[in-house]
């Protein structure tokens with residue numbers, strides 16, 4: 001599309017104000033990956049079917065492939081790049097790494113963020129609550145078990161530091 | 163003490179884990195280059211049609227479009243197997259399935275590229291679509307390639323099976339069907355090509371087989387391979403679906419050459435369904451003769467594979483449907499006939515278990531029925547027909563270690579199978595099955611005498627170890643395996659190993675992440691290289707200390723005397739001693755499988771340096787009113803040889819069980835009027851976290867004498883027994899036989915309502931197979 005038709009979008013991502021000029025029909029997924037260089041957010045369908053593109057908006061899971069950036073001005077967007085505190089990983093990230101919960105790692109960013117939202121809401125979820133919370137995020141590698149165990153391990157280690 | 167393993171056998175965090183959990187791993191579509199263009203591919207809307215003409219003039223005129231390609235721009239045919247060079251990057255004369263690539267564009271953004279596709283006008287003459295095996299072999303069938311739709315027909319016999327059948331005290335025959343399904347990796351395939359001013363082409367691609375892509379690029383683009391660099395990016399899941407050569411890889415490369423700018427093509431999810439190369443639909447007939455006490459005397463097996471529009475790995479898939487029957491059971495006489503046909507569907511190929519989950523379903527449900535007829539329990543029937551360690555099967559496959567009996571015992575005891583299956587309430591049931599699988603194909607895809615895996619190590623005064631290998635991590639953990647083996651041999655820590663993988667400019671050859679070969683083959687190559695480095699270090703340290711070379715051990719980042727550990731040097735000092743003597747410290751290691759093929763045509767598919775074995779018990783909970791089958795619990799045991807990293811092996815086993823349950827209960831790739839019914843993640847059903855069962859995983863270690871530290875495969879074998887175990891459990895629960903995968907609720911209800919208490923095919927098509935090739939059988943089977 002002609003550059004003249006682009007619109008200015010201001011987003012708050014991982015606590016940082018960011019501004020870009022983008023085509024107005026670009027999704028949040030595309031703006032994050034292509035305009036802001038945040039390629040940690042993945043995609044598996046771009047149609048709202050797999051949750052691979054999941055990010056957090058104001059702490060709640062959100063499908064970035066269906067979200068329009070202009071609607072999210074002023075909201076707090078968190079991507080996987082924003083999970084660690086400096087070089088100190090989130091306890092979920094540590095648990096996923098230790099237990100082999102990231103095989104290919106492609107679903108991992110969305111799994112981690114979805115699990116983060118769960119633990120923030122319910123610090124000691126039951127197995128069923130974990131299954132329920134993660135049920136929208138597809139993983140083809142792990143059979144989900146190591147993911148459940150990693151969420152439980154992170155929960156047992158307590159809240160994020162920092 | 164000194165000989166205890168420090169790293170191998172431990173559940174350590176794999177080297178790429180933290181990059182993955184932080185979103186730093188760069189998958190193919192995460193890459194972008196300055197001036198990059200976006201490529202898109204126009205695909206056939208027809209299952210079978212002749213291309214009359216392609217008009218690209220309107221697309222070329224669209225502002226922002228830099229190139230448009232049609233078939234004539236890439237006229238050289240290719241294919242993964244030398245015997246099946248039947249694909250074109252963009253179809254020239256005919257299209258053979260909905261989704262077959264026809265034309266391509268490169269534009270400054272994806273929206274312009276999409277618009278340009280709409281402006282390409284293709285004139286087709288439609289041909290009758292061939293959508294089933296029966297249609298393909300009908301006398302008046304329109305041929306999809308050449309003169310007939312027979313792609314491959316095989317007829318082999320090992321010993322006189324007719325005679326053995328006649329002599330058998332019990333004979334049973336079954337006909338079953340396994341519907342096709344697809345890999346569904348979460349990452350869509352993507353490729354980025356760059357053609358430099360120096361005339362060198364670089365392709366980054368989410369491929370399991372960069373070496374084969376490299377060869378195909380050289381052939382189709384007519385460039386010397388030395389001017390092409392292929393870099394495989396970490397795969398966001400593969401499962402066999404990224405182990406072929408794909409149109410978009412060749413097209414991105416050509417577009418980059420034509421435009422002089424980098425070009426990226428990322429497939430949409432719908433296109434991934436068309437790229438496919440997944441599980442073949444297979445119709446099978448199995449007939450077994452046994453003694454009254456349940457010893458197999460002969461088997462005759464027939465398979466009919468629905469191959470889709472192109473050859474792909476199909477010749478190998480065809481042989482695989484018959485190869486591993488005799489590695490799972492001691493079968494004294496064996497006949498195998500198979501037919502693969504072309505149909506107007508996306509090409510089928512290798513999916514986890516390549517060509518063996520279908521016959522495994524056939525055999526394991528068949529033997530469940532045989533056991534019942536003989537009044538044996540299904541476990542006892544297996545125990546009476548176990549393959550033996552250190553033996554040859556009647557079709558010449560060499561078995562080294564075999565832990566099948568131990569696997570059976572683990573799951574049977576763990577689940578309480580024998581007692582509980584008799585007392586389950588209606589609707590609940592337990593099923594049992596066994597399997598075996600290869601640890602790497604014993605022969606290469608193209609005929610050559612060179613190693614299948616090569617590893618190079620480079621060390622210098624800094625004390626780190628650079629490890630270079632062509633293997634690509636697709637999530638299975640191959641990076642960890644390589645690093646762990648080298649760290650173990652050299653007595654250093656995992657983090658001392660710096661990996662460079664799957665870059666054809668830098669890394670020595672590894673044939674790829676397919677056929678469960680990387681741990682065994684690249685692992686052996688890594689071990690060989692590390693041992694050569696260690697020998698150099700020991701020699702220098704022995705001279706410096708001085709002491710006898712045989713007196714030294716490498717551990718805890720030191721090289722010390724075995725019984726006087728205070729006498730020694732640090733690892734870094736040892737490297738410096740060697741470097742001072744002769745410069746940079748390097749060594750290479752390689753692995754070539756032993757020559758294992760038997761003395762008959764077709765013996766190249768099936769041999770492997772070692773086989774893994776698995777056994778599973780599955781519990782089902784069936785809703786008698788809806789026909790829905792749930793799986794609350796699974797017990798699975800796997801003979802891994804040795805677990806180099808138990809947590810990673812468990813992950814492979816659990817992932818295999820998951821994938822098997824998807825195939826058993828819901829996943830299917832089916833068509834209506836030539837169109838794929840479900841080319842989307844929403845409609846193609848796959849299991850979610852809610853369906854995940856409780857899994858009990860048992861690793862059985864048999865320490866294979868040829869595996870690296872005794873290791874065998876884990877990535878594919880554990881999928882195999884689970885699918886038939888589900889079917890057998892449904893029978894235990896409801897008394898119905900669903901002889902057709904997937905076991906969907908409608909089939910369960912139908913079987914319950916039908917007097918036969920069965921759903922499944924009645925017969926196999928009449929087809930005249932070629933005359934049997936009667937192979938010599940190994941000495942140990944003669945007279946048995």
Ligand code: FES
Nearest residue numbers: 046048049051065
């Ligand atoms: S990419 Fe699949 S839901 Fe967004």
Ligand code: FES
Nearest residue numbers: 104107139140141
């Ligand atoms: S780890 Fe590969 S999709 Fe989840």
